[in-house]
Amino acid sequence: MNKHITPALSRRAFVIGTAAAGAGLAVGLDIPFGGPTVVRAADGSPEVNVWVVIRPDDTVVIRIARSEMGQGTLTGLAQLVAEELECDWSKVTTEYPTPGQSVARKRAWGDFSTGGSRGIRTSQDYVRKGGATARMMLVQAAANEWTVPVSECTAANSTITHTPSGKKTTYGKVVEAAAKLSPPADADVKLKDPKDWKIAGKSVLRLDTADKTTGKMMYGIDVKLPGMLNAALKDCPVFGGKLKSYDEAKVMGMKGVKKVVRVNDSTVAVVADTWWHAKTALDALPIVWDEGENAKVSSESIAKWLTEGLDNSQPAFIGNQNGDAKAAIAGAAKKIEAVYNYPYQNHAAMEPLNATALYTPDKCEVWTGTQNGEAAFAAVMETSGLPADKCEVHKLILGGGFGRRGMTDYVRQAVSIAKQMPGTPIKLLWSREDDMQHGTYHPVTQCKLTGAFDKDNNLTALHVRISGQSILFTVRPAALVNGMDTAAFQGLAPTGDWAIGYSFPNLLVEHSMRNPHVPPGFWRGVNVNQNAIYLECFIDELAHSVGEDPVAFRRKLMGKHPKHLAVLNAVAEKVGWDKPPPKGVYRGICQHMGYGSYVAGAAEISVTDGNKIKVHRIVASTDPGHVVNPAQIERQIAGSFVYGLSALFYGNCTVKDGRIEQSNFDTYNSMRIAEMPKVESVIVPSGGFWGGVGEPTICVAAPAVLNAYFAATGKRIRSVPLKDQDISFA
Amino acid sequence: MANLTINGKSINVEVEDDTPLLWAIRENVGLTGTKYGCGIAQCGACTIHIDGVAMRSCGVTVSEAVGKQITTIEGLAASDGALHKVQQAWIKNDVPQCGYCQTGMIMAVAALLKDKPKPTDKDIDETITNICRCGTFQQVREAIHAAANA
Numbered sequence: 001m002n003k004h005i006t007p008a009l010s011r012r013a014f015v016i017g018t019a020a021a022g023a024g025l026a027v028g029l030d031i032p033f034g035g036p037t038v039v040r041a042a043d044g045s046p047e048v049n050v051w052v053v054i055r056p057d058d059t060v061v062i063r064i065a066r067s068e069m070g071q072g073t074l075t076g077l078a079q080l081v082a083e084e085l086e087c088d089w090s091k092v093t094t095e096y097p098t099p100g101q102s103v104a105r106k107r108a109w110g111d112f113s114t115g116g117s118r119g120i121r122t123s124q125d126y127v128r129k130g131g132a133t134a135r136m137m138l139v140q141a142a143a144n145e146w147t148v149p150v151s152e153c154t155a156a157n158s159t160i161t162h163t164p165s166g167k168k169t170t171y172g173k174v175v176e177a178a179a180k181l182s183p184p185a186d187a188d189v190k191l192k193d194p195k196d197w198k199i200a201g202k203s204v205l206r207l208d209t210a211d212k213t214t215g216k217m218m219y220g221i222d223v224k225l226p227g228m229l230n231a232a233l234k235d236c237p238v239f240g241g242k243l244k245s246y247d248e249a250k251v252m253g254m255k256g257v258k259k260v261v262r263v264n265d266s267t268v269a270v271v272a273d274t275w276w277h278a279k280t281a282l283d284a285l286p287i288v289w290d291e292g293e294n295a296k297v298s299s300e301s302i303a304k305w306l307t308e309g310l311d312n313s314q315p316a317f318i319g320n321q322n323g324d325a326k327a328a329i330a331g332a333a334k335k336i337e338a339v340y341n342y343p344y345q346n347h348a349a350m351e352p353l354n355a356t357a358l359y360t361p362d363k364c365e366v367w368t369g370t371q372n373g374e375a376a377f378a379a380v381m382e383t384s385g386l387p388a389d390k391c392e393v394h395k396l397i398l399g400g401g402f403g404r405r406g407m408t409d410y411v412r413q414a415v416s417i418a419k420q421m422p423g424t425p426i427k428l429l430w431s432r433e434d435d436m437q438h439g440t441y442h443p444v445t446q447c448k449l450t451g452a453f454d455k456d457n458n459l460t461a462l463h464v465r466i467s468g469q470s471i472l473f474t475v476r477p478a479a480l481v482n483g484m485d486t487a488a489f490q491g492l493a494p495t496g497d498w499a500i501g502y503s504f505p506n507l508l509v510e511h512s513m514r515n516p517h518v519p520p521g522f523w524r525g526v527n528v529n530q531n532a533i534y535l536e537c538f539i540d541e542l543a544h545s546v547g548e549d550p551v552a553f554r555r556k557l558m559g560k561h562p563k564h565l566a567v568l569n570a571v572a573e574k575v576g577w578d579k580p581p582p583k584g585v586y587r588g589i590c591q592h593m594g595y596g597s598y599v600a601g602a603a604e605i606s607v608t609d610g611n612k613i614k615v616h617r618i619v620a621s622t623d624p625g626h627v628v629n630p631a632q633i634e635r636q637i638a639g640s641f642v643y644g645l646s647a648l649f650y651g652n653c654t655v656k657d658g659r660i661e662q663s664n665f666d667t668y669n670s671m672r673i674a675e676m677p678k679v680e681s682v683i684v685p686s687g688g689f690w691g692g693v694g695e696p697t698i699c700v701a702a703p704a705v706l707n708a709y710f711a712a713t714g715k716r717i718r719s720v721p722l723k724d725q726d727i728s729f730a
Numbered sequence: 731m732a733n734l735t736i737n738g739k740s741i742n743v744e745v746e747d748d749t750p751l752l753w754a755i756r757e758n759v760g761l762t763g764t765k766y767g768c769g770i771a772q773c774g775a776c777t778i779h780i781d782g783v784a785m786r787s788c789g790v791t792v793s794e795a796v797g798k799q800i801t802t803i804e805g806l807a808a809s810d811g812a813l814h815k816v817q818q819a820w821i822k823n824d825v826p827q828c829g830y831c832q833t834g835m836i837m838a839v840a841a842l843l844k845d846k847p848k849p850t851d852k853d854i855d856e857t858i859t860n861i862c863r864c865g866t867f868q869q870v871r872e873a874i875h876a877a878a879n880a
Binding site (some may be wrong): 046069072137176205206209210211212214215216217218219221222224230255274275276324348349350373397398400402429431432471631635637639642643646657664665666670671672673674676678679687727728 | 745746749750756758760761762763764765766767768769770772773775787802803804806807813816817820821824825826827828829830831833834836849855856859860861862863864865866867868869870871
């Protein structure tokens with residue numbers, strides 16, 4: 001018998017056992033002394049541990065703490081647990097634990113945050129251990145029942161076999177006994193070598209597809225509760241402005257209207273029987289705003305302020321440096337300089353923001369799509385004023401997130417409204433216009449790049465000077481390092497998950513921080529999106545300035561960056577860089593790093609009349625270390641080009657009179673299928689690390705196309721989006 | 731009040747005549763597979779069939795829909811529950827990501843295949859103009875051809 005798994009006969013044994021399993025797995029239940037306790041799922045089925053519930057009919061329920069928003073994390077995490085559990089994949093289903101349950105169990109499920117392409121890479125270790133631990137307990141339970149040594153038993157496909165006798169049983173038959181065992185010590189839990197994976201690493205179909213094809217899938221916007229009312233709101237159009245007054249008497253008699261409420265300092269809401277009635281009344285509600293000083297701000301005034309930050313005399317944070325770039329540039333035989341810029345952009349997830357809240361003095365519950373269950377939970381506690389044990393968040397599948405649903409503004413608003421109508425569930429839904437004009441935008445920056453060559457055309461220095469907005473300054477000020485936003489240097493950093501892929505004799509990368517009043521946020525890809533354009537288009541400029549091939553020029557700088565180079569080479573080979581493209585077709589190429597993954601991309605385009613671009617073909621490569629589901633990675637890569645090229649061609653939220661001018665998809669466009677190029681993925685996992693997947697490849701979309709546009713036309717575009725340069729899809 | 735025929739059933743809805751059909755379907759009838767995305771007939775998330783033609787239900791009023799055959803995603807499968815070939819192709823090709831736009835996309839594609847059983851890529855480009863922010867277009871195209879050849 002495995003000495004590490006013994007029936008939990010005392011509270012002491014239980015606590016030791018769970019503590020040894022590591023913080024991520026600690027169940028920490030308040031169990032009665034003297035007897036085994038089984039934690040049960042809502043349907044009465046026993047938990048083997050927090051990650052695994054098995055029903056008597058052998059159905060395996062895998063708990064997923066991270067949020068599913070289309071990126072496939074739910075399926076990927078289930079694959080990792082199932083791999084170690086050795087269960088029958090066809091019997092796997094999933095469920096979300098709630099943040100309230102997790103808090104009550106000492107954060108049994110760890111971090112719920114689903115951003116930064118972390119869903120799999122930062123939980124893979126403890127969820128795999130969860131699956132392995134559960135398997136060991138199930139096998140032990142069978143061995144105990146047969147009174148045979150556990151070493152003689154094996155598990156596969158949800159079946160346990162006693163090899164010498166050929167006796168078999170299934171997980172569903174031993175789960176009750178297994179759930180009463182203490183888990184093994186952490187040190188005894190051995191994870192498989194990924195090369196032995198049978199479920200993980202394979203392109204299994206997603207687990208959440210069927211209901212998405214029939215209309216059965218329940219998103220936050222679809223929540224229905226008995227007696228529920230609906231709310232529509234208006235927030236001051238100028239960020240930072242205030243709600244001065246409103247005349248509710250004008251709308252209280254309108255059909256279906258129940259109440260008009262002040263949501264917070266800047267927001268008013270109408271509550272009605274249906275959302276359409278609420279919205280209709282809201283549009284008729286006279287509202288007076290105090291727009292404040294910010295009403296004077298425009299895109300032009302912001303741009304002017306940012307341009308001032310490009311001047312070396314202005315203070316700046318240094319994110320990466322070696323040698324003396326300024327001196328090398330001053331003494332250069334040849335100097336190349338260019339200024340780029342990147343605008344505000346909206347996430348525009350297809351499902352407008354929403355949350356449903358039910359408040360009573362004893363309990364506050366919220367149903368919503370969130371990328372961060374625990375942050376939403378904290379927002380419910382804070383806004384309701386109730387303690388943790390009286391709050392709960394029920395997570396639903398997200399109709400897109402892209403970073404926007406990591407914020408909690410809409411959750412707070414829903415609770416604030418519900419708190420003013422105790423006992424009545426309130427579904428708050430933003431209109432698309434609210435969503436466009438009250439986003440947390442991709443930050444605005446400009447960048448001046450200077451390259452220096454000696455008389456033999458050897459690159460001697462690069463100076464990258466970014467001026468513009470910091471996300472962390474507003475969203476997570478505690479994360480600033482002596483005032484510096486290290487995330488501003490994503491893809492330009494010396495080492496780590498965001499490392500630059502080149503070595504320069506002299507390098508200076510700096511950020512002059514300027515924070516306009518428009519709220520910034522994490523926008524799928526975040527700062528690698530613009531940093532990749534700045535660096536990779538400028539490297540292209542430098543290569544052309546000395547008459548060198550852009551790939552050959554890069555390779556000379558990449559000798560000490562073999563993983564960056566490997567993805568660049570993979571793309572160059574797949575696209576056929578060494579052979580000329582078809583007649584009339586031009587190529588651009590680039591590479592970058594983000595979220596711990598190495599990525600490269602190439603575009604083949606043709607240009608008509610100098611300004612109509614047809615993107616024929618994209619080749620993109622990633623090395624994310626390990627691959628959990630190749631088909632889902634291919635979909636993330638292809639999808640990231642839709643997001644990235646939509647941003648390149650169309651994405652601009654302009655500021656006038658302190659507010660965002662664009663209000664819907666007619667003024668903030670998104671790519672359609674007719675504009676979609678063929679995307680070929682080259683996935684080259686090199687092992688030994690876990691990089692992200694959902695975001696990194698977005699950043700190579702724009703520079704690949706912009707570099708191809710230069711190859712086609714000789715014209716360098718340094719400003720996004722292309723629509724503002726009179727360039728469109730063909 | 732208006733009498734609507736939705737998925738073959740006659741339903742009375744207590745709404746004003748100018749209520750967008752989308753909101754009557756979602757809030758009054760309670761069929762939530764039809765999604766709100768923009769409200770201005772740009773994104774296609776609310777696509778339904780009216781007398782067999784793909785329409786964006788946010789741009790149609792209830793009064794305009796009276797007397798017509800309305801089909802929503804919930805009514806696309808056969809009466810015995812067998813999924814429509816487009817739904818089957820969507821599952822087989824693992825098309826949806828977040829899935830929010832997909833019911834509208836599927837309704838648009840089902841209407842396309844009714845008109846053009848073997849659509850070319852050009853037909854698809856001209857007809858399927860729904861927005862998908864996750865960017866499922868590559869799989870959408872593959873699944874359309876798969877459904878056409880099923």
